[in-house]
Amino acid sequence: MTSSRSPWRRLQRNPAAVLSILILILVAFSAIFGPGFMPRGSGEVTRESFLPPSEAHFFGTDLNGRDLLFRVLIGARISLLVGLAGAFISFVVGIVYGMIAGYAGGRADSLMMRLVDILYAIPRLIFLLVLISALDPILRELMVGHGLQSLVGYSKIVILIFSLGLTEWLTMARIVRGQVLSLKSQQFVVAARSLGQTHRNIIFRHLLPNLVGVAIVYLTLTVPAVILDESFLSFLGVGIQAPLASWGLLLSDAAQVINPIKGYWWLLIFPAAAMSLTLLAMNFLGDGLRDAFDPRQRR
Protein backbone atom coordinates (compact mmCIF):
# COMPACT_ATOMS: atom_id res chain seq x y z
CA MET A 1 0.00 0.00 0.00
CA THR A 2 1.56 3.26 -1.09
CA SER A 3 1.15 5.77 1.67
CA SER A 4 0.33 9.28 0.66
CA ARG A 5 -0.25 12.05 3.10
CA SER A 6 -3.69 13.18 2.05
CA PRO A 7 -6.64 10.90 2.82
CA TRP A 8 -8.33 12.17 -0.33
CA ARG A 9 -5.47 10.93 -2.44
CA ARG A 10 -5.76 7.54 -0.83
CA LEU A 11 -9.48 7.56 -1.47
CA GLN A 12 -8.95 8.34 -5.14
CA ARG A 13 -6.76 5.25 -5.49
CA ASN A 14 -9.64 3.06 -4.31
CA PRO A 15 -11.65 2.13 -7.43
CA ALA A 16 -14.65 0.87 -5.47
CA ALA A 17 -14.91 4.16 -3.59
CA VAL A 18 -14.60 6.26 -6.74
CA LEU A 19 -17.26 4.17 -8.50
CA SER A 20 -19.48 4.57 -5.43
CA ILE A 21 -19.16 8.35 -5.53
CA LEU A 22 -20.12 8.34 -9.22
CA ILE A 23 -23.13 6.10 -8.56
CA LEU A 24 -24.28 8.29 -5.69
CA ILE A 25 -24.00 11.44 -7.81
CA LEU A 26 -26.00 9.71 -10.55
CA VAL A 27 -28.70 8.59 -8.12
CA ALA A 28 -28.94 12.05 -6.55
CA PHE A 29 -29.18 13.77 -9.93
CA SER A 30 -31.86 11.47 -11.29
CA ALA A 31 -33.82 11.77 -8.05
CA ILE A 32 -33.74 15.57 -8.19
CA PHE A 33 -34.21 16.16 -11.92
CA GLY A 34 -35.55 12.83 -13.24
CA PRO A 35 -39.24 13.26 -12.39
CA GLY A 36 -39.24 16.59 -14.26
CA PHE A 37 -38.40 14.82 -17.52
CA MET A 38 -41.15 12.24 -17.25
CA PRO A 39 -44.46 12.68 -19.13
CA ARG A 40 -47.09 14.60 -17.19
CA GLY A 41 -49.39 12.46 -15.11
CA SER A 42 -46.84 9.70 -14.55
CA GLY A 43 -47.59 9.74 -10.86
CA GLU A 44 -51.37 9.84 -11.27
CA VAL A 45 -53.64 6.92 -10.52
CA THR A 46 -54.81 5.28 -13.77
CA ARG A 47 -56.64 2.11 -14.71
CA GLU A 48 -53.54 0.46 -16.15
CA SER A 49 -52.58 -1.49 -13.05
CA PHE A 50 -49.82 -4.12 -12.99
CA LEU A 51 -48.53 -3.51 -16.51
CA PRO A 52 -45.20 -5.31 -16.98
CA PRO A 53 -42.16 -3.22 -18.02
CA SER A 54 -42.52 -1.88 -21.56
CA GLU A 55 -41.38 1.06 -23.66
CA ALA A 56 -44.12 3.26 -22.25
CA HIS A 57 -43.35 2.29 -18.66
CA PHE A 58 -39.73 1.21 -18.26
CA PHE A 59 -40.33 -0.20 -14.78
CA GLY A 60 -43.99 -1.21 -15.35
CA THR A 61 -46.92 0.10 -13.30
CA ASP A 62 -48.16 -0.60 -9.78
CA LEU A 63 -51.49 -1.59 -8.24
CA ASN A 64 -52.96 1.87 -8.85
CA GLY A 65 -51.63 2.18 -12.39
CA ARG A 66 -48.90 4.64 -11.47
CA ASP A 67 -45.63 4.53 -13.40
CA LEU A 68 -43.14 2.65 -11.23
CA LEU A 69 -40.06 4.50 -12.50
CA PHE A 70 -41.67 7.77 -11.42
CA ARG A 71 -42.51 6.31 -8.02
CA VAL A 72 -38.96 4.99 -7.57
CA LEU A 73 -37.49 8.42 -8.36
CA ILE A 74 -39.89 10.24 -6.02
CA GLY A 75 -39.13 7.58 -3.44
CA ALA A 76 -35.41 8.22 -3.88
CA ARG A 77 -35.93 11.88 -3.02
CA ILE A 78 -37.64 11.09 0.26
CA SER A 79 -35.39 8.18 1.21
CA LEU A 80 -32.24 10.21 0.55
CA LEU A 81 -33.62 13.27 2.36
CA VAL A 82 -34.59 11.25 5.41
CA GLY A 83 -31.26 9.39 5.39
CA LEU A 84 -29.09 12.50 5.09
CA ALA A 85 -31.04 14.71 7.47
CA GLY A 86 -31.58 11.98 10.05
CA ALA A 87 -27.91 11.00 10.00
CA PHE A 88 -26.94 14.67 10.36
CA ILE A 89 -29.08 15.05 13.47
CA SER A 90 -27.55 11.93 14.99
CA PHE A 91 -24.12 13.32 14.06
CA VAL A 92 -24.73 16.60 15.89
CA VAL A 93 -26.34 15.03 18.94
CA GLY A 94 -23.69 12.31 19.15
CA ILE A 95 -20.78 14.76 18.90
CA VAL A 96 -22.21 17.16 21.47
CA TYR A 97 -23.10 14.38 23.91
CA GLY A 98 -19.85 12.48 23.45
CA MET A 99 -17.71 15.61 23.78
CA ILE A 100 -19.45 16.77 26.95
CA ALA A 101 -19.08 13.33 28.50
CA GLY A 102 -15.48 12.87 27.47
CA TYR A 103 -14.37 16.41 28.29
CA ALA A 104 -16.13 16.62 31.64
CA GLY A 105 -14.86 13.19 32.65
CA GLY A 106 -15.31 11.78 36.12
CA ARG A 107 -18.75 11.31 37.54
CA ALA A 108 -20.58 13.23 34.81
CA ASP A 109 -18.93 11.01 32.22
CA SER A 110 -19.84 7.74 33.88
CA LEU A 111 -23.40 8.93 34.52
CA MET A 112 -23.85 9.98 30.89
CA MET A 113 -22.39 6.74 29.60
CA ARG A 114 -24.62 4.65 31.90
CA LEU A 115 -27.58 6.45 30.36
CA VAL A 116 -26.32 5.43 26.93
CA ASP A 117 -26.05 1.83 28.17
CA ILE A 118 -29.64 1.94 29.40
CA LEU A 119 -30.90 3.41 26.12
CA TYR A 120 -29.02 0.65 24.30
CA ALA A 121 -30.93 -1.92 26.32
CA ILE A 122 -34.35 -0.74 25.10
CA PRO A 123 -35.15 -2.01 21.60
CA ARG A 124 -34.75 0.95 19.23
CA LEU A 125 -37.91 0.06 17.38
CA ILE A 126 -39.99 0.77 20.46
CA PHE A 127 -38.39 4.16 20.96
CA LEU A 128 -39.01 4.99 17.33
CA LEU A 129 -42.66 3.99 17.48
CA VAL A 130 -43.25 5.91 20.70
CA LEU A 131 -41.51 9.01 19.36
CA ILE A 132 -43.44 8.87 16.10
CA SER A 133 -46.84 8.38 17.66
CA ALA A 134 -46.18 11.04 20.30
CA LEU A 135 -44.77 13.70 17.97
CA ASP A 136 -47.05 13.20 14.99
CA PRO A 137 -50.25 14.76 16.37
CA ILE A 138 -48.27 17.61 17.99
CA LEU A 139 -46.60 18.59 14.75
CA ARG A 140 -49.84 18.31 12.77
CA GLU A 141 -51.57 20.64 15.20
CA LEU A 142 -48.67 23.08 15.04
CA MET A 143 -48.80 23.14 11.25
CA VAL A 144 -52.56 23.68 11.14
CA GLY A 145 -52.26 26.33 13.84
CA HIS A 146 -49.79 28.30 11.78
CA GLY A 147 -51.79 28.15 8.57
CA LEU A 148 -49.62 25.54 6.91
CA GLN A 149 -52.41 23.08 6.01
CA SER A 150 -50.82 22.38 2.64
CA LEU A 151 -47.73 20.99 4.38
CA VAL A 152 -49.55 18.60 6.74
CA GLY A 153 -49.00 15.74 4.28
CA TYR A 154 -45.26 16.16 4.72
CA SER A 155 -45.30 16.21 8.52
CA LYS A 156 -44.47 12.48 8.58
CA ILE A 157 -41.16 13.15 6.83
CA VAL A 158 -40.12 15.69 9.46
CA ILE A 159 -41.18 13.32 12.23
CA LEU A 160 -39.21 10.46 10.71
CA ILE A 161 -36.09 12.59 10.35
CA PHE A 162 -36.20 13.65 13.98
CA SER A 163 -37.17 10.27 15.39
CA LEU A 164 -34.46 8.44 13.46
CA GLY A 165 -31.86 11.10 14.24
CA LEU A 166 -32.71 11.08 17.92
CA THR A 167 -32.41 7.29 18.23
CA GLU A 168 -29.32 6.70 16.10
CA TRP A 169 -26.75 8.81 18.00
CA LEU A 170 -25.73 6.33 20.70
CA THR A 171 -22.83 4.74 18.84
CA MET A 172 -21.65 8.12 17.59
CA ALA A 173 -21.57 9.42 21.17
CA ARG A 174 -19.50 6.42 22.26
CA ILE A 175 -17.01 6.87 19.43
CA VAL A 176 -16.63 10.62 20.01
CA ARG A 177 -16.23 10.17 23.75
CA GLY A 178 -13.50 7.60 23.19
CA GLN A 179 -11.70 9.99 20.87
CA VAL A 180 -11.96 12.87 23.34
CA LEU A 181 -10.60 10.70 26.14
CA SER A 182 -7.56 9.68 24.13
CA LEU A 183 -6.96 13.20 22.75
CA LYS A 184 -7.32 14.78 26.18
CA SER A 185 -4.27 12.97 27.50
CA GLN A 186 -2.10 13.85 24.52
CA GLN A 187 0.63 16.41 24.92
CA PHE A 188 -0.72 19.16 22.69
CA VAL A 189 -3.94 19.30 24.67
CA VAL A 190 -2.10 19.16 27.98
CA ALA A 191 0.16 21.95 26.73
CA ALA A 192 -2.79 24.04 25.62
CA ARG A 193 -4.36 23.63 29.00
CA SER A 194 -1.23 24.51 30.95
CA LEU A 195 -0.84 27.62 28.78
CA GLY A 196 -4.16 28.67 30.25
CA GLN A 197 -6.32 28.39 27.12
CA THR A 198 -10.05 28.62 27.66
CA HIS A 199 -12.21 25.49 27.54
CA ARG A 200 -13.89 26.92 24.48
CA ASN A 201 -10.59 27.24 22.68
CA ILE A 202 -9.46 23.76 23.62
CA ILE A 203 -12.73 22.23 22.49
CA PHE A 204 -13.08 24.07 19.20
CA ARG A 205 -9.43 24.53 18.22
CA HIS A 206 -7.85 21.33 19.46
CA LEU A 207 -10.38 18.59 20.09
CA LEU A 208 -13.06 19.09 17.43
CA PRO A 209 -10.76 19.27 14.37
CA ASN A 210 -9.01 16.10 15.49
CA LEU A 211 -12.07 13.98 16.00
CA VAL A 212 -14.25 15.22 13.20
CA GLY A 213 -12.57 12.89 10.68
CA VAL A 214 -13.51 9.76 12.58
CA ALA A 215 -17.00 11.15 13.17
CA ILE A 216 -17.51 11.88 9.46
CA VAL A 217 -16.42 8.37 8.55
CA TYR A 218 -19.01 7.00 10.92
CA LEU A 219 -21.55 9.49 9.54
CA THR A 220 -21.20 8.03 6.04
CA LEU A 221 -22.02 4.64 7.52
CA THR A 222 -24.98 6.11 9.43
CA VAL A 223 -26.72 7.43 6.30
CA PRO A 224 -27.40 3.96 4.82
CA ALA A 225 -28.39 2.70 8.26
CA VAL A 226 -31.00 5.47 8.58
CA ILE A 227 -32.31 4.80 5.07
CA LEU A 228 -32.64 1.14 5.99
CA ASP A 229 -34.48 2.06 9.20
CA GLU A 230 -36.84 4.37 7.35
CA SER A 231 -37.66 1.63 4.85
CA PHE A 232 -38.29 -0.70 7.76
CA LEU A 233 -40.73 1.74 9.38
CA SER A 234 -42.51 2.34 6.08
CA PHE A 235 -42.75 -1.43 5.67
CA LEU A 236 -44.46 -1.61 9.05
CA GLY A 237 -46.89 1.11 7.97
CA VAL A 238 -45.74 3.77 10.44
CA GLY A 239 -43.40 5.59 8.08
CA ILE A 240 -44.03 7.43 4.82
CA GLN A 241 -47.63 7.09 3.61
CA ALA A 242 -49.15 7.14 0.14
CA PRO A 243 -49.51 9.24 -2.03
CA LEU A 244 -45.92 10.06 -1.06
CA ALA A 245 -43.41 7.32 -1.71
CA SER A 246 -40.19 6.03 -0.25
CA TRP A 247 -38.24 2.96 -1.23
CA GLY A 248 -39.43 1.20 1.87
CA LEU A 249 -43.06 1.96 1.08
CA LEU A 250 -42.69 0.70 -2.50
CA LEU A 251 -41.03 -2.50 -1.28
CA SER A 252 -43.70 -3.01 1.32
CA ASP A 253 -46.42 -2.59 -1.32
CA ALA A 254 -44.57 -5.12 -3.46
CA ALA A 255 -44.15 -7.64 -0.66
CA GLN A 256 -47.92 -7.55 -0.17
CA VAL A 257 -48.90 -8.36 -3.75
CA ILE A 258 -46.22 -10.97 -4.47
CA ASN A 259 -47.81 -14.40 -4.27
CA PRO A 260 -47.48 -17.75 -5.99
CA ILE A 261 -50.25 -17.09 -8.51
CA LYS A 262 -49.29 -13.66 -9.77
CA GLY A 263 -45.61 -12.91 -9.99
CA TYR A 264 -45.46 -9.13 -10.25
CA TRP A 265 -41.69 -9.36 -10.03
CA TRP A 266 -41.00 -5.83 -11.29
CA LEU A 267 -42.69 -4.28 -8.28
CA LEU A 268 -40.06 -5.88 -6.06
CA ILE A 269 -36.98 -5.96 -8.28
CA PHE A 270 -36.75 -2.31 -9.39
CA PRO A 271 -37.19 -0.56 -6.03
CA ALA A 272 -34.97 -3.20 -4.42
CA ALA A 273 -32.29 -2.63 -7.05
CA ALA A 274 -32.41 1.16 -6.64
CA MET A 275 -32.25 0.95 -2.90
CA SER A 276 -29.56 -1.71 -2.62
CA LEU A 277 -27.38 -0.06 -5.26
CA THR A 278 -27.49 3.20 -3.30
CA LEU A 279 -26.89 1.58 0.07
CA LEU A 280 -24.10 -0.55 -1.39
CA ALA A 281 -22.40 2.54 -2.81
CA MET A 282 -22.74 4.35 0.51
CA ASN A 283 -21.30 1.44 2.45
CA PHE A 284 -18.42 1.06 -0.01
CA LEU A 285 -17.72 4.77 0.27
CA GLY A 286 -17.84 4.59 4.06
CA ASP A 287 -15.42 1.64 4.07
CA GLY A 288 -13.14 3.49 1.65
CA LEU A 289 -13.19 6.63 3.79
CA ARG A 290 -12.36 4.62 6.89
CA ASP A 291 -9.39 3.00 5.15
CA ALA A 292 -8.27 6.38 3.82
CA PHE A 293 -8.48 8.17 7.14
CA ASP A 294 -7.06 5.37 9.21
CA PRO A 295 -4.73 3.21 7.13
CA ARG A 296 -3.58 1.25 10.18
CA GLN A 297 -7.04 -0.13 10.83
CA ARG A 298 -7.67 -1.78 7.49
CA ARG A 299 -10.79 -3.91 7.25
Next chain:
Amino acid sequence: MLRFIAKRTLGLIVILFCVVSITFFLVRLMPGGPFDRERKLPEHIEKQLLAKYKLDGPLLDQYFNYLKDILHGDLRLSTKYRSRSVNEILAGALPVSATLGGIAFCIATLGGVLLGTLAASRQHTWIDRTAMLSALIAISLPSFVIGPLLVLLLAITFPLLPVGGWGTARSLILPSITLAAPYTAYIARLTRGSMLEVLTQDYIRTARAKGLSENKVIYKHALRVAILPVVSFLGPLAANLLTGSIVVESIFSIPGAGGFFVNSVLNRDGFLLAGVVIVYCTLLVAFNLLVDVMYGFLDRRIAIYD
Protein backbone atom coordinates in the same frame (compact mmCIF):
# COMPACT_ATOMS: atom_id res chain seq x y z
CA MET B 1 -14.69 -14.44 39.60
CA LEU B 2 -17.76 -14.96 41.76
CA ARG B 3 -17.50 -11.38 43.00
CA PHE B 4 -17.35 -10.19 39.42
CA ILE B 5 -20.49 -12.12 38.48
CA ALA B 6 -22.31 -10.90 41.58
CA LYS B 7 -21.36 -7.30 40.82
CA ARG B 8 -22.47 -7.57 37.22
CA THR B 9 -25.74 -9.23 38.20
CA LEU B 10 -26.45 -6.29 40.49
CA GLY B 11 -25.78 -3.95 37.56
CA LEU B 12 -28.13 -6.09 35.48
CA ILE B 13 -30.93 -5.58 37.95
CA VAL B 14 -30.34 -1.81 38.03
CA ILE B 15 -30.46 -1.55 34.22
CA LEU B 16 -33.54 -3.77 34.09
CA PHE B 17 -35.25 -1.56 36.67
CA CYS B 18 -34.43 1.62 34.72
CA VAL B 19 -35.65 0.10 31.45
CA VAL B 20 -38.93 -1.08 32.98
CA SER B 21 -39.52 2.36 34.50
CA ILE B 22 -38.74 4.19 31.26
CA THR B 23 -41.03 1.89 29.30
CA PHE B 24 -43.86 2.24 31.81
CA PHE B 25 -43.82 6.03 31.72
CA LEU B 26 -43.20 6.26 27.96
CA VAL B 27 -46.38 4.34 27.23
CA ARG B 28 -48.46 6.23 29.76
CA LEU B 29 -47.24 9.62 28.50
CA MET B 30 -48.11 8.82 24.89
CA PRO B 31 -51.29 10.42 23.56
CA GLY B 32 -54.26 8.05 23.29
CA GLY B 33 -55.32 5.30 25.68
CA PRO B 34 -55.82 1.56 25.28
CA PHE B 35 -59.62 1.88 25.25
CA ASP B 36 -59.95 4.75 22.77
CA ARG B 37 -62.43 3.87 20.03
CA GLU B 38 -64.18 5.79 17.31
CA ARG B 39 -67.14 6.24 19.64
CA LYS B 40 -66.34 7.26 23.17
CA LEU B 41 -67.16 4.61 25.77
CA PRO B 42 -69.77 5.45 28.41
CA GLU B 43 -68.00 6.79 31.47
CA HIS B 44 -68.91 4.01 33.88
CA ILE B 45 -67.76 1.30 31.47
CA GLU B 46 -64.47 3.01 30.89
CA LYS B 47 -64.06 3.34 34.64
CA GLN B 48 -64.68 -0.37 35.11
CA LEU B 49 -62.22 -1.26 32.36
CA LEU B 50 -59.53 0.94 33.85
CA ALA B 51 -60.14 -0.66 37.24
CA LYS B 52 -60.01 -4.19 35.80
CA TYR B 53 -56.67 -3.50 34.12
CA LYS B 54 -55.41 -1.59 37.17
CA LEU B 55 -55.00 1.61 35.19
CA ASP B 56 -56.88 3.86 37.64
CA GLY B 57 -55.57 6.03 40.44
CA PRO B 58 -52.52 8.28 40.54
CA LEU B 59 -49.75 7.43 38.08
CA LEU B 60 -47.09 6.90 40.74
CA ASP B 61 -49.32 4.47 42.67
CA GLN B 62 -49.92 2.53 39.46
CA TYR B 63 -46.20 2.42 38.87
CA PHE B 64 -45.34 1.05 42.30
CA ASN B 65 -48.17 -1.49 42.13
CA TYR B 66 -46.89 -2.62 38.77
CA LEU B 67 -43.36 -3.07 40.10
CA LYS B 68 -44.79 -5.14 42.93
CA ASP B 69 -46.67 -7.37 40.47
CA ILE B 70 -43.58 -7.87 38.32
CA LEU B 71 -41.59 -8.99 41.35
CA HIS B 72 -44.24 -11.67 41.84
CA GLY B 73 -43.77 -12.76 38.23
CA ASP B 74 -47.13 -11.34 37.13
CA LEU B 75 -46.86 -9.36 33.91
CA ARG B 76 -50.58 -8.43 34.13
CA LEU B 77 -53.35 -8.61 31.55
CA SER B 78 -53.03 -7.47 27.97
CA THR B 79 -55.43 -4.64 27.17
CA LYS B 80 -55.67 -5.61 23.50
CA TYR B 81 -56.04 -9.39 23.65
CA ARG B 82 -58.75 -9.09 26.26
CA SER B 83 -58.52 -11.19 29.40
CA ARG B 84 -55.41 -13.03 28.28
CA SER B 85 -52.42 -12.44 30.49
CA VAL B 86 -49.11 -11.25 29.12
CA ASN B 87 -47.45 -14.31 30.66
CA GLU B 88 -49.78 -16.56 28.65
CA ILE B 89 -49.27 -14.67 25.38
CA LEU B 90 -45.49 -14.68 25.70
CA ALA B 91 -45.43 -18.35 26.71
CA GLY B 92 -47.22 -19.16 23.44
CA ALA B 93 -45.17 -16.99 21.08
CA LEU B 94 -41.66 -16.82 22.52
CA PRO B 95 -40.74 -20.51 22.00
CA VAL B 96 -41.59 -20.15 18.31
CA SER B 97 -39.40 -17.06 17.93
CA ALA B 98 -36.64 -18.58 20.02
CA THR B 99 -36.52 -21.74 17.87
CA LEU B 100 -36.21 -19.73 14.69
CA GLY B 101 -33.82 -17.27 16.31
CA GLY B 102 -31.66 -20.05 17.72
CA ILE B 103 -31.20 -21.61 14.30
CA ALA B 104 -30.45 -18.20 12.79
CA PHE B 105 -27.97 -17.54 15.62
CA CYS B 106 -26.06 -20.72 14.78
CA ILE B 107 -26.07 -19.94 11.05
CA ALA B 108 -24.89 -16.39 11.64
CA THR B 109 -22.05 -17.15 14.06
CA LEU B 110 -20.71 -20.32 12.40
CA GLY B 111 -21.21 -19.07 8.85
CA GLY B 112 -19.93 -15.59 9.58
CA VAL B 113 -16.79 -16.72 11.39
CA LEU B 114 -15.96 -19.33 8.73
CA LEU B 115 -16.55 -16.91 5.85
CA GLY B 116 -14.55 -14.14 7.50
CA THR B 117 -11.64 -16.44 8.34
CA LEU B 118 -11.61 -17.85 4.82
CA ALA B 119 -11.61 -14.35 3.33
CA ALA B 120 -8.83 -13.13 5.60
CA SER B 121 -6.60 -16.15 4.98
CA ARG B 122 -6.98 -15.65 1.21
CA GLN B 123 -6.72 -11.86 1.25
CA HIS B 124 -6.68 -10.14 -2.17
CA THR B 125 -7.88 -13.27 -3.99
CA TRP B 126 -11.23 -13.70 -5.72
CA ILE B 127 -12.51 -15.70 -2.75
CA ASP B 128 -11.90 -12.72 -0.48
CA ARG B 129 -13.49 -10.25 -2.89
CA THR B 130 -16.60 -12.33 -3.59
CA ALA B 131 -17.12 -13.07 0.10
CA MET B 132 -16.84 -9.42 1.09
CA LEU B 133 -18.97 -8.16 -1.79
CA SER B 134 -21.77 -10.58 -0.95
CA ALA B 135 -21.44 -9.64 2.71
CA LEU B 136 -21.87 -5.96 1.86
CA ILE B 137 -24.88 -6.79 -0.33
CA ALA B 138 -26.47 -8.77 2.50
CA ILE B 139 -25.97 -5.80 4.84
CA SER B 140 -27.39 -3.34 2.32
CA LEU B 141 -30.56 -5.30 1.63
CA PRO B 142 -33.41 -5.09 4.13
CA SER B 143 -34.78 -8.45 5.24
CA PHE B 144 -38.15 -7.69 3.69
CA VAL B 145 -36.38 -7.73 0.33
CA ILE B 146 -34.21 -10.79 0.98
CA GLY B 147 -37.25 -12.74 2.20
CA PRO B 148 -39.55 -12.18 -0.78
CA LEU B 149 -36.62 -12.64 -3.18
CA LEU B 150 -35.85 -16.03 -1.64
CA VAL B 151 -39.55 -16.92 -1.81
CA LEU B 152 -39.72 -15.79 -5.43
CA LEU B 153 -36.68 -17.88 -6.31
CA LEU B 154 -36.86 -21.01 -4.15
CA ALA B 155 -40.58 -21.35 -3.49
CA ILE B 156 -42.31 -19.94 -6.57
CA THR B 157 -39.97 -20.18 -9.58
CA PHE B 158 -38.39 -23.42 -8.35
CA PRO B 159 -40.91 -24.87 -5.88
CA LEU B 160 -38.41 -26.60 -3.60
CA LEU B 161 -39.46 -25.16 -0.25
CA PRO B 162 -42.76 -24.03 1.29
CA VAL B 163 -43.71 -20.34 0.97
CA GLY B 164 -44.36 -19.99 4.67
CA GLY B 165 -46.02 -21.51 7.68
CA TRP B 166 -44.85 -23.16 10.83
CA GLY B 167 -44.48 -26.74 12.02
CA THR B 168 -42.27 -28.67 9.62
CA ALA B 169 -38.48 -28.58 9.50
CA ARG B 170 -38.58 -27.65 5.81
CA SER B 171 -40.59 -24.52 6.53
CA LEU B 172 -37.82 -23.34 8.84
CA ILE B 173 -35.16 -23.11 6.14
CA LEU B 174 -36.12 -19.92 4.28
CA PRO B 175 -37.06 -17.82 7.33
CA SER B 176 -33.91 -18.75 9.24
CA ILE B 177 -31.71 -17.89 6.26
CA THR B 178 -33.52 -14.58 5.83
CA LEU B 179 -33.17 -13.80 9.50
CA ALA B 180 -29.50 -14.78 9.63
CA ALA B 181 -28.30 -13.15 6.39
CA PRO B 182 -27.44 -9.60 7.57
CA TYR B 183 -25.90 -10.85 10.82
CA THR B 184 -23.83 -13.49 9.02
CA ALA B 185 -22.51 -10.74 6.78
CA TYR B 186 -21.75 -8.44 9.69
CA ILE B 187 -19.90 -11.17 11.59
CA ALA B 188 -17.95 -12.14 8.46
CA ARG B 189 -16.75 -8.55 8.08
CA LEU B 190 -15.90 -8.32 11.75
CA THR B 191 -13.97 -11.61 11.72
CA ARG B 192 -12.06 -10.73 8.58
CA GLY B 193 -10.97 -7.34 9.92
CA SER B 194 -9.78 -8.64 13.24
CA MET B 195 -8.18 -11.74 11.66
CA LEU B 196 -6.11 -9.56 9.31
CA GLU B 197 -4.88 -7.60 12.29
CA VAL B 198 -4.01 -10.71 14.29
CA LEU B 199 -2.17 -12.33 11.37
CA THR B 200 0.42 -9.55 11.42
CA GLN B 201 1.40 -10.26 15.02
CA ASP B 202 4.65 -11.76 16.21
CA TYR B 203 3.26 -14.93 17.75
CA ILE B 204 1.76 -15.88 14.41
CA ARG B 205 5.16 -15.46 12.76
CA THR B 206 6.61 -17.67 15.49
CA ALA B 207 3.95 -20.31 14.89
CA ARG B 208 4.68 -20.28 11.17
CA ALA B 209 8.44 -20.39 11.79
CA LYS B 210 7.91 -23.48 13.93
CA GLY B 211 6.65 -25.12 10.76
CA LEU B 212 3.01 -25.48 11.74
CA SER B 213 0.61 -26.01 8.87
CA GLU B 214 -1.22 -22.90 7.68
CA ASN B 215 -4.56 -24.37 8.77
CA LYS B 216 -3.27 -24.96 12.27
CA VAL B 217 -1.85 -21.45 12.47
CA ILE B 218 -5.11 -19.87 11.41
CA TYR B 219 -7.73 -22.04 13.08
CA LYS B 220 -5.85 -22.87 16.28
CA HIS B 221 -3.69 -19.86 17.01
CA ALA B 222 -5.06 -16.83 15.20
CA LEU B 223 -8.80 -17.52 15.40
CA ARG B 224 -8.70 -17.79 19.17
CA VAL B 225 -7.78 -14.13 19.45
CA ALA B 226 -9.42 -12.88 16.26
CA ILE B 227 -12.81 -14.10 17.43
CA LEU B 228 -12.93 -11.74 20.44
CA PRO B 229 -14.75 -8.85 18.71
CA VAL B 230 -17.30 -11.36 17.41
CA VAL B 231 -17.82 -12.71 20.91
CA SER B 232 -18.65 -9.25 22.23
CA PHE B 233 -21.26 -8.88 19.48
CA LEU B 234 -22.97 -12.13 20.48
CA GLY B 235 -24.88 -10.53 23.39
CA PRO B 236 -26.96 -8.08 21.36
CA LEU B 237 -27.19 -10.66 18.55
CA ALA B 238 -28.77 -13.30 20.78
CA ALA B 239 -31.22 -10.85 22.34
CA ASN B 240 -32.27 -9.59 18.91
CA LEU B 241 -32.66 -12.98 17.29
CA LEU B 242 -34.33 -14.87 20.13
CA THR B 243 -37.11 -12.30 20.63
CA GLY B 244 -38.15 -12.57 17.00
CA SER B 245 -38.37 -10.26 14.03
CA ILE B 246 -41.68 -8.82 12.90
CA VAL B 247 -40.57 -8.67 9.27
CA VAL B 248 -39.47 -12.27 8.90
CA GLU B 249 -42.40 -13.54 10.93
CA SER B 250 -44.96 -11.61 8.89
CA ILE B 251 -43.43 -12.56 5.52
CA PHE B 252 -43.42 -16.26 6.33
CA SER B 253 -46.58 -16.16 8.50
CA ILE B 254 -44.91 -17.48 11.64
CA PRO B 255 -46.79 -17.11 14.95
CA GLY B 256 -43.86 -15.58 16.84
CA ALA B 257 -43.32 -12.73 19.28
CA GLY B 258 -41.71 -10.22 16.90
CA GLY B 259 -44.98 -8.51 16.10
CA PHE B 260 -45.64 -7.65 19.74
CA PHE B 261 -42.87 -5.05 19.71
CA VAL B 262 -44.76 -3.05 17.11
CA ASN B 263 -48.40 -3.83 17.74
CA SER B 264 -48.25 -3.29 21.48
CA VAL B 265 -47.08 0.28 20.93
CA LEU B 266 -49.69 0.94 18.25
CA ASN B 267 -52.47 -0.55 20.43
CA ARG B 268 -51.20 1.27 23.54
CA ASP B 269 -51.00 -2.20 25.11
CA GLY B 270 -48.62 -1.07 27.82
CA PHE B 271 -48.27 -4.28 29.82
CA LEU B 272 -47.62 -6.45 26.78
CA LEU B 273 -45.01 -3.91 25.63
CA ALA B 274 -43.37 -3.86 29.05
CA GLY B 275 -43.42 -7.67 29.00
CA VAL B 276 -41.53 -7.99 25.73
CA VAL B 277 -39.12 -5.25 26.76
CA ILE B 278 -38.40 -7.08 30.01
CA VAL B 279 -37.72 -10.31 28.14
CA TYR B 280 -35.52 -8.57 25.56
CA CYS B 281 -33.58 -6.60 28.14
CA THR B 282 -33.05 -9.58 30.43
CA LEU B 283 -31.71 -11.62 27.52
CA LEU B 284 -29.47 -8.76 26.42
CA VAL B 285 -27.90 -8.14 29.81
CA ALA B 286 -27.66 -11.83 30.68
CA PHE B 287 -25.92 -12.67 27.41
CA ASN B 288 -23.59 -9.72 27.84
CA LEU B 289 -22.63 -11.09 31.23
CA LEU B 290 -22.06 -14.52 29.71
CA VAL B 291 -19.93 -12.94 26.99
CA ASP B 292 -17.77 -11.15 29.56
CA VAL B 293 -17.17 -14.42 31.36
CA MET B 294 -16.32 -16.15 28.06
CA TYR B 295 -13.88 -13.38 27.24
CA GLY B 296 -11.81 -14.27 30.26
CA PHE B 297 -11.59 -17.90 29.16
CA LEU B 298 -10.66 -17.08 25.57
CA ASP B 299 -7.99 -14.51 26.33
CA ARG B 300 -6.27 -14.84 29.66
CA ARG B 301 -4.59 -11.46 29.21
CA ILE B 302 -7.88 -9.68 29.75
CA ALA B 303 -8.37 -9.05 33.44
CA ILE B 304 -12.04 -8.30 33.84
CA TYR B 305 -12.50 -9.67 37.31
CA ASP B 306 -11.62 -6.52 39.22
